[in-house]
Each structure stands twice: as structure tokens, then as C-alpha cells.
Amino acid sequence: MSTESTDTSQISTDDRDAGKDLASRGDSRSQRPTNAAFRDFIASGWDETVPDADRREAADFTPARRDALVQRLPGTRLVLPAGVLKVRSNDTDYPFRPDTAFAYYAGLGTDEEPDSVLVIEPSAEDAHRAQATYFFRPRAGFDTSEFYADSRYGEMWVGRRPTLDEASQRLGVEVRHIDELRDHLAKDIGAQLSLSIMPGVDATVEAMVQEIRAQNGLPGGDDAAAQHAGLKEAASEQRLVKDEYEIGQMRVAVDATIRGFEDVIRNLSAAVDHARGERVIEGVFARTARADGNGVGYDTIAAAGDHACTLHWTRNDGAVQADELVLIDAGVEVDSLYTADVTRTLPVAGTFSPVQRRVYEAVLEAADAAFAVARPGLRFRELHAAAMEVLAGRLEQWGVLPGTAAESLAPEGQWHRRWMPHGTSHHLGMDVHDCAQARREMYLDAELEPGMVFTIEPGLYFKENDLLVPEELRGIGVRIEDDVLVTADGVENLSAAAPRRVQDVERWIASLRQ
Incomplete structure (x- = not known):
């Protein structure tokens, strides 16, 4: 990164939440001016017009x-944080992705909005209806040092955050400053x-x-933890059946994912020509995912030859040989955070042996x-039984x-x-393995219902060092x-x-290689 980091000497505690201290992020190498004339000058001459924000489509479904x-x-004030930025290295952060439950109930997506919190509670008028209040750090003024000097939150560094009014227009709920969170939670x-x-x-x-x-x-301790x-269990189980908006977003994610696979096929020859051809495949898919969506929904598996027998092969540093199969397990996550999860196993040469x-x-x-x-x-588990x-x-x-x-299919067999060690199906949605905190009776033992979205993904994996299979099968996944x-x-x-x-x-x- 060629740009300077935060000049923390000019950021007051009023400009930043006390829990997000950045004092160590680059203060020893800052060369930014600190005089009053500069601060006055950089705060002046900006167009302060704020356009009306569009209401999110999801806001029609979140209530x-x-x-x-x-x-x-019932009878509980529910606190759903978006999550915090996480340090990748020194003074750089990983791209932010909000917590799934927060995004599901708030209607936000992409990188919206670190350090914010959605609070859901029974309405004073009707305990069966929810009242929602969104707390976040709104846009800082041009006259604050955060605007120009804070590389983690400042507008000059990471772009403009919405105002309180904009956030309310987008989400259709009451919005307050994050500084008011404690008083609201305690009331x-x-x-x-x-x-x-x-x-x-x-x-x-x-x-x-x-x-x-x-x-x-x-109560605290185990009672509070339970x-x-x-809450985590309830939020997970509620997502088992998708609403109309969610199904539409899943279609968008799947369509983008198929475009990504098509781009990969067009570039198979380039993958063969590169010493780390699996990385070529990964990169091609990532380009489509980032251009057409928020990015990949999970680390892409681009596994050629024997690597396909490693179920979660994401190192993707191997060569791609013309006589091999390449197993590509990939999904585009769209801006609403719904992801597809598709696998195709392709003959690199174009035809199967x-x-x-x-x-x-x-x-x-x-x-x-x-x-x-x-x-x-x-029952959900019967999908697996049919494939096995x-x-x-x-x-x-x-x-x-x-x-x-028959002996193998018995519980004692x-x-x-050995050659199909994973499950045939899992639920899919905002998380690639969606609804994972649901109870067994609501997941594996539950009956399928209209609106559920899941994968069907059997496989066979014969590792090259597996001496219990014929040699001709070894290295095929x-x-x-x-x-x-x-x-x-x-x-x-x-x-x-x-x-x-x-x-x-x-x-x-x-057809795609022509």
C-alpha cells in the first residue's frame, strides 16, 4: 500500500468510539500537516448536499x-451486532462482511456497516410485533479530523458513510447514533x-x-450463555424457509455463478499453460464474482487431478494437466450476501476418458x-440416503x-x-452452509417445505495413494x-x-472454447 495511514495524533476521542482505539496504526510515520490553518483549509469548500436515499427492496420483507x-x-430485547473490522496485517483490515443474522434482520449487505447494532424488541403497542432501532456511526462532518485523518473510518480514506436520515430511509426503521446504544439497552x-x-x-x-x-x-454464566x-438458534432456524425476496436473490447469485464457470472454461487453456493453473481458475472466477456481485461466497476450490480428492482444497497452487479432471466448487455472493454453491467437474481436454x-x-x-x-x-436426511x-x-x-x-449401507458397515465422506446436502442462503445452528429436528430430521434452498452434491474421491482401489481410479475425484x-x-x-x-x-x- 503506497498511501499513508492514520495520523492518530489529530483524532480526538470524540471522533472515535472509545473501544476502537487506533493509536498504533501508523502514527510513527505520518507526514500530514497538523497546523490550524491546514485543518481549517481542508474542512472548507465542500458541497454538503445529501441526496435522498433509496429504500432497500429487502425493507419490505424484514418487518x-x-x-x-x-x-x-418473547419478552426480550434482542441485540444483533454487525461485527467489527478485523486486522489483516498491521494497519490494514480484511474486507468487512456483516454478521449474517444482522444482515438478515436489518436488510443490509455488502460491507455495511462495521460497528453498528440492530436492536429488536416487542412493540409497546403489541407484544407480537417487533420494534427495531438501528444504531451506527453516521457520516462525520468535514470539520472533524476523522474526515481526512482516520484511515479506518474517514471519508477520504474509505468513502462516505450514510447520515442518520439516509440510513432510516434505506431500512425503514428508527436510526440513532451508536453513542446512544448503552442507554437504550439498559432502559x-x-x-x-x-x-x-x-x-x-x-x-x-x-x-x-x-x-x-x-x-x-x-442471570449470568451458563444461564446467560444459553x-x-x-437467539442464535432461532435466527438460524428462521432462515430455513426463504421468502420471495431471498429466492429472487438466490436466482441472481446462481446466474452470476454460472457466468463465472463459463469464464473459467474459456480460460482452461491458460490454466494448462501456467505452472499454478489452479490459481488461474480461481482468479478468473473471482473476477466475475467481484464484477457481478460482492465477491465469492466462500474460498473457491479449484482442484485438478488428485487435489480433487481433498474435499476443501483451497490452496489452489497446483498445475492443471490436459488429461486430468478439474473439480471447481465456487459461488458468487451477491450484494445482498446471498450466495450460490455450485460444483462442476470438467475434463480439461474437453472430453472424458x-x-x-x-x-x-x-x-x-x-x-x-x-x-x-x-x-x-x-425428510432432509433421505436425500443423502438415496444418493448413498x-x-x-x-x-x-x-x-x-x-x-x-447392502452390508455397507447398514449402520455397522x-x-x-471412505470414498464419499461428506453429506449429500446442506441448506444454502446467506451462509454457504446456511442455518447451521438449527436443531437436528429442524434440519436433518425435518420435512422439506416449499421455499427451502439446499444443495445436492454427491461425490467420489479416489486418492492417488489409496491401495484399496484399482490403479486406474487413483487420483480421480x-x-x-x-x-x-x-x-x-x-x-x-x-x-x-x-x-x-x-x-x-x-x-x-x-462451445465456450471456440
Whole structure:
């Protein structure tokens, strides 16, 4: 980075929240003027017009989400922090991504808005309805040193934050300065109104909540932790069924992801020509994800050859050989923070070899089996069972199981899981593994409902040092993953535009390489 960092000597404690002290961020090398004439000059001559802000589309859906949350957790003031900036190295931060629960109930996305907090509580008029108040650090004035001297929050460094009025227009809720948070959280807390926070997001706000609870006679320790965990569980389970807005955003994310795969295919030759061709694939997809969305929804897996047998291979530093398969597991996260999660395993040469095709078609058959049973009323775990029945049967045919497929499928067997160690499906949404804090009875043991979005992604992975499989299979890893929406009478494959069948994949590659 070529620019100077913060001149902290000119930032007063009034310009910055006391919990976000930046005293060590570059103060030993600042060369910025500190005289009064400079401060007066840099504060003058700016157009202070603030245009009206557009109401977010999500703001039409967040009130119902918040109402459902207060009905699930009655008599409680719920504190949902956005999270804080995290240091990457010295005086540089990672790109900010708000906490998922905060974004879901606030309607914000992208990098909005570090250090802010959404508070949800029962309405004074109707305890079944939610009242929401958003607390954040608004735009600083041109006459503050933060404007020009704070590299973490200053407008000259990171861009303009919205005003209180702009934030209210965007979200459709009451908005206050973050300095008012403590007084609001403490008001009326006691026997009639409890206080709970989404844990593990913002340590400063969490400590504030703990202190207020103690001051007002609410239990601490394990009892408080259990209450906070209940908020996390409720927020996770509420996202199991997507609303109309969410489904629309998932479609946008999937469409952008397929464009990313197409860009990758166009650049497969460049990947072969580079010593770290997997990084070429990763970079090409990241370019599309960043241009068409907020970025990638998770670290891209670009795994060629035997690397495809490492389930979460994200180092992506290997070569891509023309005679190999390359497994690409990638998803675009759009500005609303909804992400796709699609995997395609592609023959780098453009056509599958006979043994590659044999493995690929076994995985495809397993995926098709899961699709065939998917419908409202089916239990989520039965998707996995349908896929495993196919894979166990194929592995028995190939002579790699130590017994029959039926014996392997029994609880005391499970030998086929050596080559398919992960689950066939997971929920998908704002998090790539969405709703992960939901209870088992609400996740694995739950019946599918219209509006659920999840993946179907069986695979087979034969590591090159696996002596229990024929040599011709070693070093081949295949996964096929699609994003699935449950409808009233079945399911819709949201990622169907990315070809899955052997001949279609080969035609796809040929057409994009021309």
C-alpha cells in the first residue's frame, strides 16, 4: 500500500468510539500537516448536499422476519451486532462482511456497516410485533479530523458513510447514533424485559450486554450463555424457509455463478499453460464474482487431478494437466450476501476418458437419485440416503467394497463412506452452509417445505495413494453440485443452466472454447 495511514495524533476521542482505539496504526510515520490553518483549509469548500436515499427492496420483507423473531423469543430485547473490522496485517483490515443474522434482520449487505447494532424488541403497542432501532456511526462532518485523518473510518480514506436520515430511509426503521446504544439497552431491563445478544460477533457490545444484565439482576454464566445461544438458534432456524425476496436473490447469485464457470472454461487453456493453473481458475472466477456481485461466497476450490480428492482444497497452487479432471466448487455472493454453491467437474481436454466417465456417471446417477425423491414432505436426511444407495451399489460392482452394498449401507458397515465422506446436502442462503445452528429436528430430521434452498452434491474421491482401489481410479475425484429450491409439488434445479450430463458438459466446453 503506497498511501499513508492514520495520523492518530489529530483524532480526538470524540471522533472515535472509545473501544476502537487506533493509536498504533501508523502514527510513527505520518507526514500530514497538523497546523490550524491546514485543518481549517481542508474542512472548507465542500458541497454538503445529501441526496435522498433509496429504500432497500429487502425493507419490505424484514418487518415480518423481525415479528417472527420476537414471537419466538418473547419478552426480550434482542441485540444483533454487525461485527467489527478485523486486522489483516498491521494497519490494514480484511474486507468487512456483516454478521449474517444482522444482515438478515436489518436488510443490509455488502460491507455495511462495521460497528453498528440492530436492536429488536416487542412493540409497546403489541407484544407480537417487533420494534427495531438501528444504531451506527453516521457520516462525520468535514470539520472533524476523522474526515481526512482516520484511515479506518474517514471519508477520504474509505468513502462516505450514510447520515442518520439516509440510513432510516434505506431500512425503514428508527436510526440513532451508536453513542446512544448503552442507554437504550439498559432502559426497562429487569423482571418484565430480558436482554440477549447474538454471541461471538462484537466483544465490546457483548461485554456491555453482560454488564447491563448483571446490573439489572438478570442471570449470568451458563444461564446467560444459553439464552444467547437460543437467539442464535432461532435466527438460524428462521432462515430455513426463504421468502420471495431471498429466492429472487438466490436466482441472481446462481446466474452470476454460472457466468463465472463459463469464464473459467474459456480460460482452461491458460490454466494448462501456467505452472499454478489452479490459481488461474480461481482468479478468473473471482473476477466475475467481484464484477457481478460482492465477491465469492466462500474460498473457491479449484482442484485438478488428485487435489480433487481433498474435499476443501483451497490452496489452489497446483498445475492443471490436459488429461486430468478439474473439480471447481465456487459461488458468487451477491450484494445482498446471498450466495450460490455450485460444483462442476470438467475434463480439461474437453472430453472424458473412459475411466473418468465411469466415475462421473456414477456420481451423476447418485445426484439424480436424490433429485428423484426430493419433494415436500420428504425428510432432509433421505436425500443423502438415496444418493448413498447408488454409490454403494456402484462401488460393489467395481469390487472395492469388503462386502455387499447392502452390508455397507447398514449402520455397522458404511465402507462406501471412505470414498464419499461428506453429506449429500446442506441448506444454502446467506451462509454457504446456511442455518447451521438449527436443531437436528429442524434440519436433518425435518420435512422439506416449499421455499427451502439446499444443495445436492454427491461425490467420489479416489486418492492417488489409496491401495484399496484399482490403479486406474487413483487420483480421480468427482463432485456434481446443484442448488435446489423446494416448490409446492417438487423441486427446481436453480443451477440447471450449467450442464451436468457427460455429452452436455463436453459440448459446453467445446462451445465456450471456440
